[in-house]
Amino acid sequence: MTETAITEVESWIPGGGLSRSETMHELSNPWSGQPSLKIAPAGAEGIEAAVAFAKNAFGENLGATVAQRSQWLNAAADAIEARIDSLVEMSISHIGKPRRAAEFETKRSAAFVRACARQIHDFGGEVLPLDSAPAGKDLFGFTRRVPYGVVAAITPFNAPANLLVQKVAPALVTGNAVIIKPCLEGSAIAIEIARAFEEAGLPESLLSVVTGHREEARLLAEHEDVALVTLTGGTKAGEALAKAAGAKPFVGELGGNSPNIVCADANIEDAVARITPSAFEASGQQCISTQRILVEEPVFESFLEKFETAASKMKVGDPRDRDTDLGPVVSSEAADRIEAMIEEARTAGARILGGPQREGCTIRPTIIVNPERDARVVREEIFGPVAVVIKVRDLDDALAVANDSEFGLQGSCFTSSLETAFRVSNELRVGSLWINEGSRFRLDNYPFGGVGKSGYGREGVRYAMEECTQWKFTGMRFPGHA
Known part of the structure; x- marks a missing residue:
């Protein structure tokens, strides 16, 4: 049985360093039983830093064009594909996923990012016939979808690359900033994918990774500057985080049977x-x-x-x-x-x-x-x-x-x-x-999500992009009209 190297992971927050936590989560390779992963939790300090940098990056990059955001995603897909070997090895060692399945997942992840890059070009609003009401005579109105701001993406172990990009790519391509809180087992994979987006030219702090467990997820969900929470995980975790999130939008792809x-x-x-x-x-x-x-x-x-x-x-x-x-x-x-x-x-x-x-x-x-x-x-x-x-x-x-x-x-x-x-x-x-x-x-091109205790909201390329944005209406009266 091959001896497993131990990978040490800490939060990846471009724009600001953190003091290293003395407490580490330690995990073993589920096949060999040997230690394989040590994760330093972000704690409250890490959450505060990540949210502050993300909020600032969101404001600085509101003017990024659709063409630019699409370009970032296409380049990130290339960078993910260039990392297939390392991502597969991490999936095998940290999660026990069989090689064929890990390779399929990583390739699908890159394909999903590209699909979002394509979809954004057709992601528009509409013109409204305001004169359908008598008071709307000579008025013009249109709608468009706008980003929420800072999105918290909380992801599970079972598809650590694919279920991560299912949240990150739709949120980024529609103009949000994203903070990933991966499961412990998927922490190293999340950071590797974040680095792929950095290599693609994504502006600093539009994407970061905070490591840790339940406490970090709760702190992130309840933070007043996090505008939307999206989770894939168990129903109990979803209920707890929805409660922590309060009135803010929440997307939960939860348990099944x-x-x-x-x-x-x-x-x-x-x-x-x-x-x-x-x-x-x-x-x-x-x-x-x-x-x-x-x-x-x-x-x-x-x-x-x-x-x-x-x-x-x-x-x-x-x-x-x-x-x-x-x-x-x-x-x-x-x-x-x-x-x-x-x-x-x-x-x-x-x-x-x-x-x-x-x-x-x-x-x-x-x-x-x-x-x-x-x-x-x-x-x-x-x-x-x-x-x-x-x-x-x-x-x-x-x-x-x-x-x-x-x-x-x-x-x-x-x-x-x-x-x-x-x-x-x-x-x-x-x-x-x-x-x-x-x-x-x-x-990935149909609306995916549950009813009952299986969750709220829908994922899938266009449908996830809709969840990551909200409608904004603008009405106009032209000067000189009554």
Whole structure:
């Protein structure tokens, strides 16, 4: 097993240095168990400095043109691509993400930044017909979208590059200043990406990174000079930070418990081929990973047999190996929690297939068959390589089970019926839905976000840009008119 070098990280705040904290957060490589990362928390001093510099940079750069902002993003995408090797190695060492997945994520991150650079050219306002009201005669009005100011972007470990640029690029290209507060595990990656934007010519202090944990996130969210907070994370974290943020705008992409419905008329082989990676790749550590699979009774046994076989063929092991499908979960604490949920379901009478064979932080793909419908593995977000397969009578039953959840992020349905597809679209309470695709599938050009405890607001290129701006109206009366 390769020895892991220890990376030391502290806040990256262009424009002003900080005294180094004596207290460090220390993390281990989840695959090797060896120390891999030390993070110095920013503390209140770091938050104050970052916000002050960002506020000043926002004011100084309000005149930056659309062409200039687009140029910064395109150059930043080039700089991110030039760092693919280092970003991938950090993702493997600090998070345990398999190499193939880490490479895909980094390339997607650069592509997303470029997509925002393109979209800003068509991101306009509108002219309003003020004379639709009698008092509006001879008046002219128009609207445009303007930036909020300082945006706090709080990001998670599971896609430390992609979910970071999903917030940073839309905010910067629309004229905001951004302060990133990454998860501990993603701290080094966040700083590397910030340096890519600096290399691209982004003016000093329009982007900074404050390191730390819950306290830094809270201090940033509640700061009076932070105008908008955008978070990807768990529902409890979202509720706490929304409370801290108070009346300011808040975008939260929070927890999930994705339902995937398999109808009796579905192509079962295709459903299995798409649901298996949706459930188990990324070790199930994505908010839209398939968790609940609701299978109509006539095809239940056929689906389950094929699903178990497909899951058993996934390569579990060293994330450095290119053929590894899933590596460890992020920490031993996460592995303990997942294992406890599985054992609780087993004790209550559920059938367990394929797992939870565990070694260190690595848990093999595990299938839980027909647990009680009020079991934790059904009601809560597992966030691990675990899928729950539930037999349902028909589509009515499937929709009832799927909607019996406080979450509603993204779901899917496998069917050959157009009528069924439209019915599920109408009745399944989720923010986004895929027909004949696993729930973990995502593209960046559609509105992505949840309902219920899955969050508020939408991400995706144009939709995130809308969240990072607000409407401003200007009305005119021309001189000489009554």
